[in-house]
Amino acid sequence: MNRAVNLLAPWLLIAVLLAVWEAACRLRDIPVYFLPPPSAIADSLVTDLPSLAAAAWYTLSKALVALVIASVVAQILALAVVVSGVLERTVQPIAVVLQVTPVIAIAPIVNIWAGVDHPERALIGLASIVAFFPVYSGAVTGLRSADPDLVRLFDLYDAGRLQKLLRLRLPSAVPFLLEGHKVAAGLAIVGAVVAEFVSGSGKVQGLAWRILDAGNRLQTAKMFAALVVLGAMGVALYALLQAAERAGLRWWRGR
Amino acid sequence: MSVVALTAVEVDYDRGRALGPLDLAVGAGETVAIVGPSGCGKSTALRLLAGLEAPTRGQVVRAAGRGETAVVFQAPTLAPWLSARANVALPLELAGVRRDEACARADEALGRVGLAGAEAARPVQLSGGMAMRVSLARALVTAPRLLLLDEPFAALDEITRRTLADDVLALWAATRPAIVFVTHNVEEAVYMASRVVVLTRGPGRIAADVEVEGPLPRPPGFRTGAAFRATVETVSAALAEGSTG
Structure with a gap:
């Protein structure tokens, strides 16, 4: 009950x-252009579903590519930073500045660098930047999270640096990496959407552009429909990664 | 011939003296218990014996080499991502023993601590007592000459503690490593050790060094014998005196 x-x-x-x-x-x-009733939004959702689904896939696919790039770069850098203390102090200030700068403020510059002909590069670039930090800080924390008594045990048996890394630090980091990727996936979508808004060109066929385009035509119901799809996409991705995290943790600790 | 000897060792931390001056020699095959009030530096003494920490002053002489010393910590300290077998095989694999041989020896060690059949289990699937046994098997798998135990049963219930104490003594009888263990439980110290070293409150110095009469492993009913009770009283008195004085 x-x-x-x-x-x-x-x-x-x-x-x-x-x-x-x-x-x-x-x-x-x-008036419908001001606030469409839910029934009108549902109507728009049905009629525009093919174009909205295609737009959703466009945004999602860019975000996923960005997630992969961010994941690879962040993990390599985290590994290097943990191995070398000097590198961490070298990288830290830049990392902090990049992290606290709102992504929307960097977007126009990244757009210029990507060039008008390749707005998708700006999407992937910005999404990569925001997805980078959760994976990076998760990896750094995780690589340092090994049980101090286990570290002593490795010392007692004269384990080398490489042995400690492969047999202790990397496996200890797994739960933190899973969590980091879950957060990063959500942020990658945010990054992609922000980049689409800023680029605002017809070459980008993602969800954010659909919202802008519908807004320019005062098709408010369609704007809401696109928002619904965007929200659903975020929830679905989060649920998927949550499940992946649970499965990963089950595998990691055997239950 | 001692396996490890501390001579006039002192350990200072930022907040002041933590241990010493202290002299302590552990003979081959001896079982020594270190008891003392909280914060007296028991665990620090154990880390000195293990070679995990260097003294600020004084000398540590060890006949047991690096690979011949094993430590069991207060918590089982198992890698959660490894099976019981892989956890026990770890010291061997770190020393370069081939995986199949390491696993075979790990299975044998798990059998000795009564965990045959649990080789594939992950730490999360084990009870506290079983996890401690895996930790014990990991310490024994390298056939150490010096076995150090840092309050290994502190987190376990009384029945499990007593069973494990007898098991450790039975395992000791098989290969006779020198054992040094830290505890705050006087009865456990007297039961398991041929010698009980009492430390004063911090910074720990030796308040008393008490020989324990009687055979090891202990015969049934040893805990109720007059000799056992008398030794417990002696140690408790020394502990009380060292704690206040």
Whole structure:
């Protein structure tokens, strides 16, 4: 009973909010271009689904490519930083500055570098930058997270640096890497969407551009429909990575 | 002939003297318990004996080489991503022993601590007592001459503690390594050791060095014998005196 309530409560709230929204639009004659009722958004979602799905795939595929790039670069750099203390002090200030600078502020510059003919490069570049940090800091923390008594044990048996790295530090880092990638995936989508907004050209066929384009034509229902797809995409990706993290942890500790 | 000897060692940390001056020699095949109040430097003494830490002053002479010393920590300290077998085989593999041979010897060591059949289990699937046995098997697999135990049973329930104490003594009887273990439990110290070293409160110095009469491993009913009770009293008195004085 309690379980059912817990499960249903959020859906019930959504249903009530949608009903109030629909009723308000109809009763007060709110213009569709200002606030379309949920029914109009659902309509748009059905009719525009093919183009929205294609746009979603465009954004998602760029974000995924960025995630792979960020993951590889971040892990290599984290490894180098953990092995060499000097390198960490060298890299740290730049890393911090890059991390605290809002991605939207870097976007126009990256757009110029990518060139008007290749806006997808700007997408991938920006998404890579934002996806980099969770993986990087997860990897650095993880590589340093080894149980101090296990480190002593390795010392006791005269383990070399490479043995310690391969047999102790890397395996200890696995849970932190899984968590880092989960966060990074969500941020990669944010980065891709921001880049699309800034580039704002017809060459980019992603979801953010659909929102901009529909906005210019005052097709507000379509804007909402694109938002719904964007949200669904984010939730799906998060759920997928959450499942991957659980499976990875099960494999890591054998249960 | 001692396996390891501390001569006039002192250890200073930032906040001051942590241990010493201390003289302690451990003979081959001897089982020595170190007891003392919290913060007296028991664990520091153990790390000196293991060679994991160097003294600020004084000398550590060890006849047991690096690969001949093994440590069991307070927690089982197992790698969660490795099976029981792989955890036990780890010291051998680090020393360059071939994997199949290391695994065979690990299985044999797990059998000795009563864990035959649990070779493939991961640490998360083991009870506290079983995990401690895996840790013990990992220490024994290299056939060490010096076995160091840092409050190894502190986190276990009383029944498991007693069983493991007897098991450690039985394992000791088979290969007779020198054993040094740290504990704050006087009865456990007297039960397991042929010699109990009592440290004063920090910085620890030797308050008493008490010989324990009786055969090792202990015969049934040893805990209720008059000699056992008397030694426990002697050690407790020395501990109380060292803690206040």
